[in-house]
Amino acid sequence: MPKKILFIMCDQLRFDYLGCTGHPSIKTPNIDALAARGVRFDRTYVQSPICGPSRMSFYTGRYVRSHGSTWNSYPLRVGEMTLGDHLRPLGVRTVLCGKTHMRADLEGMERLGIDMSSDIGALVAECGFEVWDRSDGVVPDGAAGNPSKYKDHLRARGYGGENPWHSAANSGKSDDGEILSGWLLKHAAEPAAIAEEDSETPYTTTRAIEFMEQAKDDSWCLHLSYIKPHWPYIVPAPYHDMYSERDIISVKRSDAELKDPHPLMAGYYGYRYSHAFRRDDVRNAVIPAYMGLITQIDDQIGRLMTYLKQSGQLDETLIVFTSDHGDYLGDHWMGEKELFHDQSARIPMIIVDPSEGADATRGQVITDLTEAIDLAPTFVEFFGGKVPDHILEGRSLLPSLHGNAGPAREYVISEYDYSSRPHLRHLSPDAKSCLLTMVFDGRWKMIWVEGHRPMLYDLETDPDEFNDLGADENHSAEIMRLSNAMFDWARRQHNRVTLSDEKIDNDMCHDDAVEGVYLGFWDEDELAAWKADNSPD
């Protein structure tokens, strides 16, 4: 059977909300079983702690400042290569089932005459994926929405109303039939007004299994991309009351954080959801639902594993389980994500490589610093391709999976563009300078804030990241060191994407004269002598 990759992504799943990553009460036996069968990369960071740019980094294998899609719905420039562009030439179908949050560069496509209705145009518009089913999450009432078949599914299953995606899948219902909107945090504890098997996570799983069943004989990379546990925080029975206040881990926040905070933090504290998640009633309502959504995903992972096993595909399918970023859930006095504390920028990353070569590492936890962009070269290498390292900026994890990893990277980089964020925008004179860059070396985490002082945390003495040392002169040497690392990174070739190092060294780096262009010769004799010396014989 041909090789396959099942690339599972959750949305907004924190690194520490799994049994195998240490959560004391959440039940994720199927995900834990993946970790036992494969390798868990414990210190993996996203390239941007928000959906769109994080995903564009997963899909392009490039840093955010390289692919340029720096915030949600900032179009991915036409021509930027994605997983499908790298895998299709290896004979691999690269297929989407779920969320990408990609916005196509329609102006660029029009400029280049790429018709959306053509085969190539359809791929370009969908981040290089062959779309089996795409859903970027619940469409608000009245919005144009996205083309998921989930809407039709809900209708076919008899869900009525104007927008059952909202009113059934993402809302509860009161005893007298009133819709209890899942947008409102108070309703997080309600069961969603939908049969569990019709809710988004099982639906997406069913669709993925349908794909795998009809593509058994193909080589494929299936991106199974759940939109949960992302908000709206609401989950159908029996998951809605599987967890309670007693199962919640204690909030991680310190009064020190609120004293004279960095202007970036002060801005972020101003968000309505930051205020909301400071409230115990909010956390007590939301977090059990969030945990229920995760356990629901875990059950669906179980279904997938059963299917792969029964269909005989388990032994050739590499399985990835990860997330696009985390969720503060009240930690550090904040809700949502977007900044660089571990709650937001660190993700779970489990890879099960079915091959014999990986037997020695099964169950290992690897603490080398890992980046989301490492997946793309891993995939290319798994399918036997040569990694185009003039385009892909990550490093293949296959050597780690096979027990022969090279030296670990010295630091991870993560970026954030706050140009569209109302409570932060005032920190920058112009939209193009709204840039944050995290440099983390495994102990020291610096956040470079254009136009302001950097922030700095020492995770060895302050693992909870409560004390910002960025203004402390005693740590200027650390800041200098990490700034230099960032300078090294920023100077790299990020755009010489049309020629590989190998091609340059083999085909381009030669004396001018071999092209028939003769530079620096005085006369016929000199040229003749040179030609004799340089003759191929």
Place this chain on the structure above:
Amino acid sequence: MPKKILFIMCDQLRFDYLGCTGHPSIKTPNIDALAARGVRFDRTYVQSPICGPSRMSFYTGRYVRSHGSTWNSYPLRVGEMTLGDHLRPLGVRTVLCGKTHMRADLEGMERLGIDMSSDIGALVAECGFEVWDRSDGVVPDGAAGNPSKYKDHLRARGYGGENPWHSAANSGKSDDGEILSGWLLKHAAEPAAIAEEDSETPYTTTRAIEFMEQAKDDSWCLHLSYIKPHWPYIVPAPYHDMYSERDIISVKRSDAELKDPHPLMAGYYGYRYSHAFRRDDVRNAVIPAYMGLITQIDDQIGRLMTYLKQSGQLDETLIVFTSDHGDYLGDHWMGEKELFHDQSARIPMIIVDPSEGADATRGQVITDLTEAIDLAPTFVEFFGGKVPDHILEGRSLLPSLHGNAGPAREYVISEYDYSSRPHLRHLSPDAKSCLLTMVFDGRWKMIWVEGHRPMLYDLETDPDEFNDLGADENHSAEIMRLSNAMFDWARRQHNRVTLSDEKIDNDMCHDDAVEGVYLGFWDEDELAAWKADNSPD
């Protein structure tokens, strides 16, 4: 009559080989007249001191590390916008007559299904130009060549032999009819074996006038791109003996340069043409021919001006005269270009703006630091467009032309990728790190050499750039200051090219809730209160 731009570029023309830039003996009355009628930007630097990447910066308006075409024939990535993409929507034909040195990204075009034979494909493959005539210079014997109509012209004019482009236009002829190849420096003093009016510079001018004549009623930007005074250094009569040894300015080099040179310089000194240009006989043969080629261009500029005047187009045509880089001609013990001494990286830049608003600045010499990438936004603004400053990285020079320039830029950046250069390649462990970056603030010029110490020149105390202070600890503060400037530059958004700052500020930067996505509300009352407060009424 519609507005027009005549964008004249020479190839390998040094900044100081014009009468108006101070050369004591060269005759360039027509170019000097342009300077008198317009503004000469005295301190203009190219973005890379070699044809391909320099031109790609002129045409894209972006730094080399942004457009990614970092050396000759490194393909310009598909989708990278060029002058034509910016000007065509303003109703401007953007037309090529001469050289671009652009290599199309054929793999990218194929991936995106862009057919070279389509109208759009033809533009993409030709750097966004509508090709009136393209010629990248003499094609060596046996090479596939490029599609210039010049070949046909030579045949039609009766030039025989296998390759008259070489044997007539770029070679002399001995008394007994033997071809004296222009590739050989000894023959530089010979007259080219071609009637002057059939040689490349007049031919290209004639073609340009043909274009202008039939496009009088159009708005256009014509890139008239001479391949001279680039090698082969040979020129037809009467230019071949217009200058002699006595007209040559003295060579600028110092023994100090050869003592313990930076490894980059040592590598560069190893080139055959560096050795050649140390010889007096080489300089005495080549430089008069180089000067003749320049005066020939000057005469053709005179023809162009006469045509524009007689055809009534002078008053609406903005004229640019510039070059893609210089030529060492033996200075600093080197031939060719590629490094960052003024002989190589500094170019002439004259702009004549015909509009009344520019009357006050006619004849001015502006010493503000200027970059090649400043032309693209100048052109957009001249044609009434809004400068897309999320794509174009230069600054419009129109304010300077109109006497109301803002603050000058603090430093210029120029880059060089030596990954294809045999005598330098050993300085880097891999092709992607073969990067040089010049940062020049008008006094201090630092050359950052990846993996090696930087070089540093103080042009105030050492205007000839003989003393590399990069290893001198007394100047570490300057190096730090310029490195910080380079860090600032490297960190910028170079790739968020699909959304303008204006669009972000106007359309994207708003509270989530206006999209119908309600984050951080506890219950219906909170949401209703918020909606009441934020109602558009």
